[in-house]
Amino acid sequence: MKILVPIKRVIDPYAKVKPLADGTGLDLGNIKFDINPFDEIAVEEAVRQKEKNPEIQIIAVSIGGAEVEEQLRKALAMGADEAIHVETTDPLDPSIVAMELQAVAEELQPDIILMGKQTTDNDNNQTGQILAARFGWPQATFASHVELGEKSATVTRETDTGEETLMLPYPCLITTDLRLNEPRFIPLPGIIKARSKPLHKRERQTSDTPRVAVLDYVAPPGRSGGKKVGSVDELISELKAKGVLS
Amino acid sequence: MSKTLLIAFDAGDALNGAAFCQQSGAYDVIQIMGEPKLDLGAESVTTWNLPSQPPAEYLANALKDTCANYTRVVAVSSMQAKDGLARLAGLLDWAMITDVIEVVDETKFKRPILAGSVITTVELNASTCLLTFRPAGFGQPTIGGNSKQESIKPTFTGVTKRVSATVREGGRPDLSSAKVVVSGGRPLKDADTFEKVIGGLADTLGGAVGATRAAVDSGIAANELQVGQTGKIVAPDLYIAAGISGSTQHMAGIKDSKVIVAINTDGDAPIFDAADFGLVMDLYEAVPELTEKLKK
Numbered sequence: 001m002k003i004l005v006p007i008k009r010v011i012d013p014y015a016k017v018k019p020l021a022d023g024t025g026l027d028l029g030n031i032k033f034d035i036n037p038f039d040e041i042a043v044e045e046a047v048r049q050k051e052k053n054p055e056i057q058i059i060a061v062s063i064g065g066a067e068v069e070e071q072l073r074k075a076l077a078m079g080a081d082e083a084i085h086v087e088t089t090d091p092l093d094p095s096i097v098a099m100e101l102q103a104v105a106e107e108l109q110p111d112i113i114l115m116g117k118q119t120t121d122n123d124n125n126q127t128g129q130i131l132a133a134r135f136g137w138p139q140a141t142f143a144s145h146v147e148l149g150e151k152s153a154t155v156t157r158e159t160d161t162g163e164e165t166l167m168l169p170y171p172c173l174i175t176t177d178l179r180l181n182e183p184r185f186i187p188l189p190g191i192i193k194a195r196s197k198p199l200h201k202r203e204r205q206t207s208d209t210p211r212v213a214v215l216d217y218v219a220p221p222g223r224s225g226g227k228k229v230g231s232v233d234e235l236i237s238e239l240k241a242k243g244v245l246s
Numbered sequence: 247m248s249k250t251l252l253i254a255f256d257a258g259d260a261l262n263g264a265a266f267c268q269q270s271g272a273y274d275v276i277q278i279m280g281e282p283k284l285d286l287g288a289e290s291v292t293t294w295n296l297p298s299q300p301p302a303e304y305l306a307n308a309l310k311d312t313c314a315n316y317t318r319v320v321a322v323s324s325m326q327a328k329d330g331l332a333r334l335a336g337l338l339d340w341a342m343i344t345d346v347i348e349v350v351d352e353t354k355f356k357r358p359i360l361a362g363s364v365i366t367t368v369e370l371n372a373s374t375c376l377l378t379f380r381p382a383g384f385g386q387p388t389i390g391g392n393s394k395q396e397s398i399k400p401t402f403t404g405v406t407k408r409v410s411a412t413v414r415e416g417g418r419p420d421l422s423s424a425k426v427v428v429s430g431g432r433p434l435k436d437a438d439t440f441e442k443v444i445g446g447l448a449d450t451l452g453g454a455v456g457a458t459r460a461a462v463d464s465g466i467a468a469n470e471l472q473v474g475q476t477g478k479i480v481a482p483d484l485y486i487a488a489g490i491s492g493s494t495q496h497m498a499g500i501k502d503s504k505v506i507v508a509i510n511t512d513g514d515a516p517i518f519d520a521a522d523f524g525l526v527m528d529l530y531e532a533v534p535e536l537t538e539k540l541k542k
C-alpha cells in the first residue's frame with residue numbers, strides 16, 4: 001500500500017506576523033518556518049499506520065522553492081520513505097497545487113492521499129477536496145480517526161454538529177484534523193537517517209496560473225480592550241450599560 | 247451580472263446567508279435539510295428536504311450540473327460548506343475563495359489569513375467562482391419576498407458509505423449564530439465541571455457554549471464546540487471567555503464579537519488586551535457568582 005502525503009512549508013503558526021507598511025506583502029524578518037501543523041499530523045498518521053503494517057510505503061511531496069527541502073527532510077526524519085520536491089517559485093493557489101499533486105499521484109498511483117485540512121498561513125481549506133474531486137475519489141475531510149482495511153479506509157471525521165464515520169474504498173483522499181494524533185518528537189537517529197533517504201526533484205507538470213491572486217495585505221482593525229473591572233457586580237453593571245445584558 | 251446560488255444546509259443557514267446574497271443581487275437557494283422558514287427574497291428556493299447532510303461526494307455530484315447555470319455559488323462558512331463546496335470547485339474546475347469577510351467589487355474580496363492576523367484583498371482572475379463567507383460582516387437580511395418554491399429529490403451518486411453519525415444538539419442555540427456565547431478553556435477540570443460551570447452560565451443567558459482547542463483536546467468539551475482559526479467563527483453580542491489565555495488561534499474565532507468579557511486569574515493573559523471587560527478572578531468563583539446574580 002502506498003500513501004502520498006503532500007506537505008507545505010508555512011510560517012510558524014505561533015509567530016506574530018504583520019503586513020509590510022506598504023501592504024505589498026508580509027514582514028517575514030526573523031520569522032521561522034515549519035511543516036504546516038495539519039500536514040505534520042498527516043505524516044505522523046502515515047507513520048503510525050506503517051508501524052502497524054510495514055508494507056506501507058510513505059511518500060511526502062511538497063511544491064515550492066529550494067527552501068521546502070527542509071520540511072521534506074523533516075517528513076523523512078519522522079518516518080516517510082521517500083520525498084518528492086516539485087521545484088517552482090511560481091505563485092500558487094489551491095487549484096494549481098491540486099493539479100500538480102494530481103500529476104504526481106498519476107505517476108505514483110497511491111492508494112491513499114493523506115494531507116492537512118488547511119494551511120495555517122493561507123487558511124484555504126480547499127486543496128484536498130479539489131484534488132479528490134479531480135480524481136473522482138471519495139474523500140473524508142477533518143479526520144479524527146483512521147483505520148486502514150483491506151479494501152477501504154474507515155474514517156471518523158468531525159462535523160459541525162458532532163462526528164460521523166465514513167467508509168471509503170481505495171483509492172481515497174483523507175484530510176487531517178488536530179485530534180487525529182500528536183506528532184512525535186523526532187529522535188536524532190531519525191534526523192541522521194533522513195539524510196540518506198531519497199529526495200527526488202522534478203519540475204512543474206502543468207502551466208496554469210492562479211485564479212485567485214492576493215492584491216494587498218493589511219492589519220485587521222484592532223480591538224481596544226483592556227478595561228478591567230474589580231468584581232462580578234461591577235461587570236454586571238458595565239454589561240447592562242453596554243446593553244448586552246437586560 | 248448573473249445570479250448567485252446559495253447552498254443552505256438548513257433553514258438557519260439560509261437565514262444567515264441571506265444578507266450577503268441580497269447585497270449581491272438576484273439569487274436562488276438550494277436548501278439541503280428541512281423546510282424554508284422565512285421568505286428571504288430569493289427568486290427561487292429548491293428544497294431537498296433530506297433527513298441528514300449527505301457526504302460531500304454525493305452533495306457535489308448532485309449539485310454540479312445546476313451550478314453550471316451560475317457564475318457564483320456561495321455558502322456560509324462552515325465545515326460542511328468547506329467540505330462540499332471545495333469538492334464542487336474541483337468537479338467544476340472553478341476558482342474558490344474561503345471565508346470572505348467583505349465584497350469589494352465583483353472580482354475583489356477581503357479575507358483573513360494567518361489566523362486573522364492579516365487581512366488580504368484577493369482578486370478573482372476567472373469568470374466563475376465558489377465562495378464561503380462569514381455572515382457577521384454583512385448585516386441583517388430583509389425579510390419578505392415572493393420566492394418560487396419547489397421541492398425535489400436529487401439523484402445521488404458516489405462510493406462513500408456512511409457507517410454512523412453522531413449529531414449532538416444540546417438544545418442550545420447554534421454556536422455560529424448565537425447572540426451570547428460562553429466559552430471555557432483548559433482549567434476546566436473535566437466534562438462534568440465544564441458542563442456545570444460553562445453550560446450553567448450559558449443556559450442562564452440563553453446562549454451557546456464554546457471551548458478552546460485545549461479544552462477539546464483534553465476531552466473536557468466536544469469537538470464541535472471548538473472556537474477559533476480551525477474551529478468555529480462566532481460573532482455574538484456578548485462573548486464570555488473563562489479560563490482562556492487568548493491565543494492567536496482562539497482570538498481568530500471571536501474578533502467579531504460585539505463585547506468580549508475575559509475571566510482569568512492571570513492579569514497579564516493576552517486575552518485582556520482584546521477584552522472589553524476583564525475580571526482578574528478565579529473562574530470557579532466568578533462564573534457561579536455571575537450565574538447566580540443573573541438568575542435573579
Ligand SMILES: Cc1cc2nc3c(=O)[nH]c(=O)nc-3n(C[C@H](O)[C@H](O)[C@H](O)COP(=O)(O)OP(=O)(O)OC[C@H]3O[C@@H](n4cnc5c(N)ncnc54)[C@H](O)[C@@H]3O)c2cc1C
Nearest residue numbers: 431432433458459460474475476489491495496511512529
Ligand atoms: C494549527 C493550530 C490550530 C489551532 N486552532 C485553535 C482553535 O481553532 N481554537 C483554539 O482555541 N485554539 C487553537 N489552537 C491552540 C492554541 O494555540 C492554544 O493552545 C489554545 O487556544 C489554548 O487554550 P486555553 O486558552 O484553553 O489554554 P491556556 O493557553 O493553557 O490558557 C488557560 C488560561 O486559564 C487561566 N486560568 C487557569 N486557572 C484558572 C482559573 N481557576 N480561573 C480563571 N482562569 C484560570 C490561565 O491563566 C490561562 O491564561 C490551535 C493551535 C494550532 C497549532
Ligand SMILES: Nc1ncnc2c1ncn2[C@@H]1O[C@H](COP(=O)(O)O)[C@@H](O)[C@H]1O
Nearest residue numbers: 006007063115116118119124125126127
Ligand atoms: N505547496 C504545497 N505543496 C504541497 N502540498 C500543499 C501545498 N500547499 C497546500 N498543500 C496541501 O494542501 C493542504 C490544504 O491546503 P489549503 O487548501 O491551501 O489550506 C495542506 O495541508 C497541504 O497538505
